[in-house]
Amino acid sequence: MVRYILKRFFMMILTIWIIATLTFVLMNAIPGSPFNEERTSNEAVQENLERHFNLDEPPIVQYFIYLKSIATLDFGPSIKKPNSTVNDLLGRGFPISAELGIIAILVALFSGIILGVLAALRHNGIIDYLAMTIAVLGISIPNFVLATLLIQQLAVNGGFFPVATWQSPMHMVLPTLALATGPMAIIARLTRSSMLEVLTQDYIKMARAKGLAPYKVVIKHALKNALMPVVTILGTLLAGILTGTFVIEKIFAIPGMGKYFVESINQRDYPVIMGTTVFYSAFLVFALFLVDIAYGLLDPRIKLHKEEGN
Amino acid sequence: MKKILEVNDLHITFSTYGGEIKAVRGVDFELHEGETLAIVGESGCGKSVTANSIMRLIPSPAGKIANGEIIFKGNDLAKESDKNMRKIRGVDISMIFQDPMTALNPTLTIGNQLTEGLRQHKNVSRKEAEQKALEMLDLVGIPNPEERLKQYPHQFSGGMRQRIVIAIALICEPDLLIADEPTTALDVTIQAQILELFETIQEETNVAIILITHDLGVVAKAADRIAVMYAGKIIESGTKYEVFYEPQHPYTQGLLNSIPRLDQKGEKLEPIDGTPPDLFSPPVGCPFTARCPHAMFVCEKVYPLRHEPSETHYADCWLYDERVHTPNLMNKKEETT
Numbered sequence: 062m063v064r065y066i067l068k069r070f071f072m073m074i075l076t077i078w079i080i081a082t083l084t085f086v087l088m089n090a091i092p093g094s095p096f097n098e099e100r101t102s103n104e105a106v107q108e109n110l111e112r113h114f115n116l117d118e119p120p121i122v123q124y125f126i127y128l129k130s131i132a133t134l135d136f137g138p139s140i141k142k143p144n145s146t147v148n149d150l151l152g153r154g155f156p157i158s159a160e161l162g163i164i165a166i167l168v169a170l171f172s173g174i175i176l177g178v179l180a181a182l183r184h185n186g187i188i189d190y191l192a193m194t195i196a197v198l199g200i201s202i203p204n205f206v207l208a209t210l211l212i213q214q215l216a217v218n219g220g221f222f223p224v225a226t227w228q229s230p231m232h233m234v235l236p237t238l239a240l241a242t243g244p245m246a247i248i249a250r251l252t253r254s255s256m257l258e259v260l261t262q263d264y265i266k267m268a269r270a271k272g273l274a275p276y277k278v279v280i281k282h283a284l285k286n287a288l289m290p291v292v293t294i295l296g297t298l299l300a301g302i303l304t305g306t307f308v309i310e311k312i313f314a315i316p317g318m319g320k321y322f323v324e325s326i327n328q329r330d331y332p333v334i335m336g337t338t339v340f341y342s343a344f345l346v347f348a349l350f351l352v353d354i355a356y357g358l359l360d361p362r363i364k365l366h367k368e369e370g371n
Numbered sequence: 372m373k374k375i376l377e378v379n380d381l382h383i384t385f386s387t388y389g390g391e392i393k394a395v396r397g398v399d400f401e402l403h404e405g406e407t408l409a410i411v412g413e414s415g416c417g418k419s420v421t422a423n424s425i426m427r428l429i430p431s432p433a434g435k436i437a438n439g440e441i442i443f444k445g446n447d448l449a450k451e452s453d454k455n456m457r458k459i460r461g462v463d464i465s466m467i468f469q470d471p472m473t474a475l476n477p478t479l480t481i482g483n484q485l486t487e488g489l490r491q492h493k494n495v496s497r498k499e500a501e502q503k504a505l506e507m508l509d510l511v512g513i514p515n516p517e518e519r520l521k522q523y524p525h526q527f528s529g530g531m532r533q534r535i536v537i538a539i540a541l542i543c544e545p546d547l548l549i550a551d552e553p554t555t556a557l558d559v560t561i562q563a564q565i566l567e568l569f570e571t572i573q574e575e576t577n578v579a580i581i582l583i584t585h586d587l588g589v590v591a592k593a594a595d596r597i598a599v600m601y602a603g604k605i606i607e608s609g610t611k612y613e614v615f616y617e618p619q620h621p622y623t624q625g626l627l628n629s630i631p632r633l634d635q636k637g638e639k640l641e642p643i644d645g646t647p648p649d650l651f652s653p654p655v656g657c658p659f660t661a662r663c664p665h666a667m668f669v670c671e672k673v674y675p676l677r678h679e680p681s682e683t684h685y686a687d688c689w690l691y692d693e694r695v696h697t698p699n700l701m702n703k704k705e706e707t708t
């Protein structure tokens with residue numbers, strides 16, 4: 062187990078390094094610099110600024126300076142927001158993004174699984190058709206369209222919820238809905254089909270033959286097995302929710318990390334681009350690692366470590 | 372011997388898109404304490420459906436008991452509520468399935484699967500349940516039961532898993548055990564061991580067993596009485612010796628001729644030609660007519676009256692009716708065509 066975790070940890074570092082390097086290359090390939098839009102800039106000021114941020118060094122030297130900043134987890138000051146360091150921005154944005162992301166993924170998981178299970182239990186019944194209609198809609202409507210629709214119908218016209226920002230639980234409803242519906246639909250469909258398959262298995266019949274209560278048969282015997290495929294796509298869903306937060310934060314003017322990330326790219330704020338990218342990828346890679354561990358815990362047939370045979 | 376099960380005129384139908392399948396069409400049998408009844412017959416003749424209906428485990432709403440009684444210890448299970456059925460399943464009647472590789476839940480430990488039925492039905496503590504589970508594993512011959520309780524199904528071989536399935540079925544000490552092809556998926560040596568296990572268990576617990584199989588070797592070894600099913604009906608029934616040595620129905624005779632015998636070397640095996648009838652619209656007469664070497668006019672017109680060579684033995688066949696030998700009335704088919 063320890064060996065496995067160490068190996069995974071090493072792979073995680075490697076992955077993050079590759080992502081960081083690619084980001085650096087791409088970032089240097091975008092034309093423009095943080096300073097060439099400044100109206101008042103004269104040559105001397107610009108040179109001073111560039112020296113200050115090490116932008117006058119050759120790319121390879123910049124690259125190592127940048128790797129060092131990752132290794133020390135200190136991404137330095139933002140170019141465009143002179144009063145904040147990148148770490149400040151991450152510290153401010155991350156809790157909000159995490160809140161949005163976690164609520165969304167929980168909502169997606171719970172409602173998706175419940176919808177999927179109900180649909181499977183009432184196979185070809187009204188609930189099934191209803192659930193699958195919701196699911197198809199959820200999968201086919203992009204989150205930004207849904208977000209706009211929600212704002213227009215429920216906030217502007219209906220007045221039930223605030224239009225934007227992130228202050229109270231009421232503020233959280235619409236962004237969460239917009240972000241969670243797509244993944245929820247995917248989870249619901251997957252849960253339904255895998256549940257339908259599991260319900261035909263012999264061990265379900267055996268559980269019934271034991272005289273277990275129906276809820277026990279469904280939850281203890283069927284659901285646990287039916288959730289295996291859901292766990293495998295959890296990684297992809299996480300990535301989807303993560304990128305979804307960029308868009309949703311932008312639409313609802315939520316001051317999370319996504320907002321800084323998008324802004325930093327537009328403004329060529331190199332340290333912020335690097336910082337947020339590395340942070341996002343580290344987060345995602347770690348989440349995927351957790352998903353793998355969870356899969357191993359859920360399915361005893363998968364061994365995370367070698368064991369003497371039996 | 373006390374009678375514990377009596378099935379009378381059981382009819383089971385499945386409604387499908389293609390129409391109504393009459394899977395079981397009037398089955399009667401009874402079973403006593405400590406007795407083993409083997410139900411044999413070709414694939415699709417309704418053995419599993421009959422067995423499942425006793426447990427009331429036929430898939431609803433497609434399948435239903437259209438008619439008949441299943442009297443178990445005085446109650447008609449065909450009319451029992453779902454809630455009461457749950458108190459009977461696993462406690463009074465247990466079931467063993469064909470494939471031990473799929474009958475156990477891969478994500479739960481053996482211990483969990485063994486004890487859950489006990490904990491559901493009997494008011495026992497976890498400790499007591501585990502103690503009982505250990506006893507059961509011991510009874511079915513699993514070494515190191517303490518360690519084994521914590522393991523998962525994939526850590527056991529097929530034969531071991533079937534032993535565990537049997538332990539699960541027996542843990543609440545049922546009066547009736549229904550084993551639907553319990554040895555079909557196992558290799559021959561393991562088969563013999565499992566059959567011996569049944570015998571030991573029956574001696575110790577006096578449980579009645581319904582053994583479903585199409586392997587006549589298994590029947591010869593394990594059964595007391597035999598019911599031969601064909602196209603949803605029991606066409607012959609008797610003690611093991613009666614059915615094996617004095618088979619009355621041409622179908623039973625055909626079945627027995629289609630298996631190899633050590634004492635009759637050189638004799639050719641004869642498979643029964645043809646296929647069973649379609650159960651959407653089963654024939655009104657004897658369903659075996661189309662394949663029967665002795666078929667007569669009357670066979671396809673009227674279902675045979677019961678022929679009873681002994682008190683324990685019967686066969687539904689016209690061959691033994693005196694009247695069919697009266698000329699010009701119901702003479703042999705081939706003579707007139």
Ligand SMILES: Nc1ncnc2c1ncn2[C@@H]1O[C@H](COP(=O)(O)OP(=O)(O)OP(=O)(O)O)[C@@H](O)[C@H]1O
Nearest residue numbers: 385392394413414415416417418419420421430650
């Ligand atoms: N769920 C179902 N829906 C529709 N028809 C069914 C269903 N289950 C069984 N049947 C029908 O009932 C008939 C009897 O099936 P059953 O499973 O009892 O056969 P069997 O004697 O157990 O055969 P085998 O030896 O292959 O197990 C079959 O013809 C089948 O078509």
Ligand SMILES: [Mg+2]
Nearest residue numbers: 418419420551
């Ligand atoms: Mg069967």
